[in-house]
Amino acid sequence: xxxxxxxxxxxxxxxxxxxxxxxxxxxxxxxxxxxxxxxxxxxxxxxxxxxxxxxxxxxxxxxxxxxxxxxxxxxxxxxxxxxxxxxxxxxxxxxxxxxxxxxxxxxxxxxxxxxxxxxxxxxxxxxxxxxxxxxxxxxxxxxxxxxxxxxxxxxxxxxxxxxxxxxxxxxxxxxxxxxxxxxxxxxxxxxxxxxxxxxxxxxxxxxxxxxxxxxxxxxxxxxxxxxxxxxxxxxxxxxxxxxxxxxxxxxxxxxxxxxxxxxxxxxxxxxxxxxxxxxxxxxxxxxxxxxxxxxxxxxxxxxxxxxxxxxxxxxxxxxxxxxxxxxxxxxxxxxxxxxxxxxxx
Ligand code: SF4
Numbered sequence: 001x002x003x004x005x006x007x008x009x010x011x012x013x014x015x016x017x018x019x020x021x022x023x024x025x026x027x028x029x030x031x032x033x034x035x036x037x038x039x040x041x042x043x044x045x046x047x048x049x050x051x052x053x054x055x056x057x058x059x060x061x062x063x064x065x066x067x068x069x070x071x072x073x074x075x076x077x078x079x080x081x082x083x084x085x086x087x088x089x090x091x092x093x094x095x096x097x098x099x100x101x102x103x104x105x106x107x108x109x110x111x112x113x114x115x116x117x118x119x120x121x122x123x124x125x126x127x128x129x130x131x132x133x134x135x136x137x138x139x140x141x142x143x144x145x146x147x148x149x150x151x152x153x154x155x156x157x158x159x160x161x162x163x164x165x166x167x168x169x170x171x172x173x174x175x176x177x178x179x180x181x182x183x184x185x186x187x188x189x190x191x192x193x194x195x196x197x198x199x200x201x202x203x204x205x206x207x208x209x210x211x212x213x214x215x216x217x218x219x220x221x222x223x224x225x226x227x228x229x230x231x232x233x234x235x236x237x238x239x240x241x242x243x244x245x246x247x248x249x250x251x252x253x254x255x256x257x258x259x260x261x262x263x264x265x266x267x268x269x270x271x272x273x274x275x276x277x278x279x280x281x282x283x284x285x286x287x288x289x290x291x292x293x294x295x296x297x298x299x300x301x302x303x304x305x306x307x308x309x310x311x312x313x314x315x316x317x318x319x320x321x322x323x324x325x326x327x328x329x330x331x332x333x334x335x336x337x338x339x340x341x342x343x344x345x
Contacts (some may be wrong), residue, residue, distance in 0.1 A: 026197055026229050027053040027076075030087035034068075034075045037082075041298040044086070045071045047253040053174075053197070058230045060244035060261070062237060062276070066294055068253035069233045070119070073199050075099075075118060078106040089097035093197070105282060112142045115190030117200040117219065121182035124189075131185060132170035135192065142193055157188040180211040184218070191222055198223055198230040216243055237276055241265055246260060249273050250308045252295050252305035258329030269325075269333035302335070312337055 034046035046068045053059045074080050076091045076098060091098040091119035093114070098106065100103045110116060118124040126134055136152035139145050145153070151170065159232040174182055183203060190198060200219060220243050223230045232244060240247045240261060247264050249257040249272065257270040263330035268274045278288040292309035295301045304310070304317040312334070322334040 006075055015264075023082055024055040025052055026057075026094065027051075027231070028090075028092045029072075029076060030090050030092075032072060032075055032086070032091060034071055034080060034084060034086050036084045038298070043297045045253050045297060046075060048248070048299075049253070049255055051255060051258065053229050054197075054233055055229055056224075056227045057246065058220070058232060058244045059068070060240035060247045061231060061250060062235065062247060063250035064235060064281045064290075064294060066297075067250045069235075069250055071253075072250070073201055073231060073233055077110060077114070077199065078103070091118040097294075099248065107141065108141070111138055111190075111195070112193045113195050113197065115193075115195040116290070117183075117187055117190050117203045119202045119205045121179065121186040122169045122174055124186045125182060127174050128171070129173075129195065131172060131174070134319050135189065138189055138192055153192065154188070159186065160189045160191065160222065161185075163188070179207050179304045183207065187215070187219060187222070194226070196227055196228055197307045199233075200230060201233045203232075214287050237265065237280060249276070252300070253297060254305065254334070256306065257331070259329065263329050263331045267331075269327070269331065270306075270317045270335050271308050271337075273333075275309075304334075327343050 029049060029051045032049040034045055036043035037251055038264055047073050049068070051059070051061070051072075061072065063257050065067055071080065071084070075086045078098065078101065078288040080086060086099055088098060089099065093109070096109075100110070101109070125131070132151060132154060135157070136147070136150045139150045139153070154170055158169055163169055163181065163184055169177070169181070169185065174185075177185065187203075198219070203219060216239060219230070219232075222228070232239070234240060244261050247258065247261050248255050249264065249270065251272050257264060257268065257273045265277065266275060268277055273286075275290045279286055279290050290309065295305050295308065301320045302321075303306060304313070307313045307317045310317065316336050320336070322336050324332050324334050325338070326332040
């Protein structure tokens with residue numbers, strides 16, 4: 001399905017409420033702020049990000065490369081390494097602030113309660129260790145079992161992700177697998193301990209189009225079937241339209257719009273979201289590229305970070321950071337322009 005037709009279909013989908021009225025919130029991130037000390041200066045990679053994921057919900061995080069999507073999820077998972085550091089915010093998962101946990105406590109949660117599917121399966125898999133040994137290591141860290149039991153569970157996990165002949169894969173190495181097969185192995189490892197929550201960081205990067213859809217269908221099936229929740233990072237609005245319930249749009253390390261997929265993709269409020277949607281190829285129409293580049297995160301601009309690329313920018317955008325505005329449906333955006341033509345300051 002094309003990105004455009006996926007967005008059109010999302011119009012017919014019922015919108016999920018954007019406020020938690022039933023105590024079903026699984027992850028609540030608030031004010032998340034991450035910096036990188038580099039020779040060029042302090043990179044303001046993530047700037048006060050707020051987002052949440054409810055139980056049995058799939059939330060997409062979308063934006064161009066370098067807008068802070070991956071650093072946000074790595075910050076939540078405690079995977080930011082020096083020179084990066086999380087300098088502010090909270091990330092409550094099941095009521096526990098992940099940002100206060102030490103290494104061993106976080107490792108216990110990752111894998112058992114939170115499954116992580118990384119962008120590049122070949123960097124997630126150990127190239128010099130047989131696959132079955134890697135399954136054994138996961139089990140040993142969280143749920144020790146006999147060698148026979150580990151093998152049975154690994155075979156079942158590989159069968160669940162559609163790998164025929166799992167015994168052969170278990171006895172082999174990562175380099176013997178195609179990209180799609182390697183990502184299936186990583187997905188099987190992420191789901192092995194039945195986590196309630198899955199974080200997938202652009203899980204189909206580098207795969208061909210047909211395999212991409214198979215992998216995304218597979219992940220969605222494993223999430224929906226077991227009532228899991230997922231945070232899915234992607235740069236593709238078509239993926240958001242097809243696979244997610246809600247969407248968070250990021251720009252320059254900030255959330256600039258969020259809401260139900262139906263609301264955000266069919267009635268985007270922020271000029272950046274509107275530009276991303278206009279940039280989707282449409283039959284018979286010339287491409288409307290989003291011109292310009294995101295701002296330098298070392299020399300972070302005053303006011304609205306989208307100002308230099310925004311066709312609607314006006315005087316206040318240069319000095320006043322837009323506050324979030326929430327409309328009746330729960331859709332929230334950060335822009336000084338209002339739909340009714342008023343200027344909100
Ligand atoms: Fe454009 Fe101003 Fe809105 Fe930023 S605040 S998106 S520059 S109109």
